[in-house]
Amino acid sequence: MTSPGIRAQGRAAVDELREWQRGLRAQFPIITGRPELAYLDSAATAQKPQAVLDAVHTYLTTTNANAGRGTYTWANRTTDLVEQARDRIKRFLGDPAPDRSAVHFTSGTTEGLRTIARDWLPAFLEDGDEIVVPVADHRANIEPWLEARQLLARQGVHVHVRPMPYQRGSGDYDHTALADRAGARTRFVAVTHVHHVYGGDMNVHRIRRAVGPDAVICLDAAQSVGHLPVSAAELDVDFVVFSGHKAMALPGTGAVWARQARGPAFAPGGWSGTPNTVGIASLATALDWLDAAGTERIERWTVALAARLTDRLRHLDGYEILGCRASLAADSPVPHRRGIVTFRHRDIPSGDLGFVLFDHGFMVRSDSHCQGGAGEKTDSVRVSLHVYNTVEEIDRLLAVLATMT
């Protein structure tokens, strides 16, 4: 059984936040326009509140110009908007020293991680250094580091890749094993804040202690920015990389925040051309909206919905919930799972289950979720939540799943 503590906390969160949530849900036209549908795929991309839609419309109808190139008002305003968005991101991420950090805009987390791997990491690493790669996380946080190693090898610089150790069966990092294996040559550690399949909070605040003061820690925050408070200072990381579109901004947006304290300055090379100005405008507004809504409350709401789903799903015959065992344990003191629940059915292939669920109006993800090779080998169904989701949607989903036991 889920611990009474978690259950009670979940119920209290739902009771306390119900009115607040209703007010926020009403701000998503795509959600309110189709009440018979339930969007349960926010880990893939999030829906956009009216404030973001308005910001896009206002920018394109009053200001649209290129940034950093003109001498007229619209161009100057666009340049300011881009610079202000950088400051906005620094504040949103709890930047401890904004005058000593950098923000680089990207199209999403994948491009952000690859930019670090291509433009920064090779200059940082030396022959014989080690990098830690989270081999059961998203491919976007694996492949760029392996590519960097190959690139360096062609130049005669040999870097060792150490797979991140995981706890057996849970998908969580094994921080003790990491500490045992990390040494003076462990210079770069790639980690994920919230696992995109298991939904587990990966306890990144414990990584620094495991790897020592000099290693660079690069955080994939694709599933945490917009879902919970993310503080680069508290987590003690050097890079934070996220996708704006998963944080309620337009597709094609994302950013790399770089602390600039260890290793060479992060200054992606070459002429980067016209920035995604309207996307950047949408991102700044999305972060304003999320701050005003309160990421701590968004976290409590989605955690409570995910706990409700796992708590009931585990009693339905025929379903297996993946990863995140700690939050299923009877005596677990912490609601370790965030707003993602992934499961499969004993007999029904996940793709088929996805179709059945869509017949009932539920939009879920059903495949192998771009997970790295060391992760689950078979497909599964992922339900991923955001602030616009409701208790009623979870209960309706459970009722449909119960018909297939």
Ligand code: PLP
């Ligand atoms: N990292 C994680 C943990 C993700 O969940 C995702 C997307 O699902 C990515 C990286 C890649 O993000 P994007 O497709 O926005 O580049």
